[in-house]
Amino acid sequence: MENKIKSVPCEGQEYSNCDKHIAAVHDTMDVLNGKWKITIISLLGFGKRRYSEILKEVKGISGKMLSRELKDMEMNLLVKRTVISEQPISVVYELTDYCVELLPVIHSLAAWGTRHRQCIVEQFKQEREGVPA
Template sequence: MEEKVLDFTAVHDCTKKIRAIHDTMDVLSGKWKISIIACLCYEPMRFSELLKEVNGISGKMLSRELKDLEMNKLVIRKVLDTKPVTVTYQISEYGKSLKELTNVIAEWGIKHREQIVNSPKHTMI
């Protein structure tokens, strides 16, 4: 009987990758952050514009999520010297690194929806 040898390099790589995934999910956790980032990747927006664009989010939750994204250096809050004061949010240079990720997630979501909608119904035995 052949003895299995554990590949410690592969285990270390897997552990490192899982830790990185957990870090990413901690920053992007919740229902709304990726949607907010995806919106801001295309253009800066005012709070009220984001509230309309991110369907279903409350003002309180949007405010909380924007503060968290700002704290993680993904979003920049700009206060413009207008009357009344105008506040806009834009994606930071660092946050722009997530644009490809949001596109990949969106593409996968479209394919997944098609897969589920077009699949025959399964019956329970």
């Protein structure tokens, strides 16, 4: 599989700049850590969702964990929570403009994940058939 990246982000830069780059990546991962946040962001990238819809569409997450993740994401300015006062009262979540900036990164992750899965499946098939890699 061909690597299309032409250069390494820190290549040719002073170490202090690379250190800042790595620190920024670390900070980002601190905000996005855990099993669910990127999945929730990806889902909300398709539009607003009620709490119950998110709970249904994010397979495997508990209600308690979803509440915790959404509160953390709201605190980090990733989602906006709106209470709809119609009967029955419900809560709608949507991505903030700030968080929308992450969608191209998440789309890239999804594309890479698709390619990686195909690569691993192909490798597994070849190993089962005794074909050298």
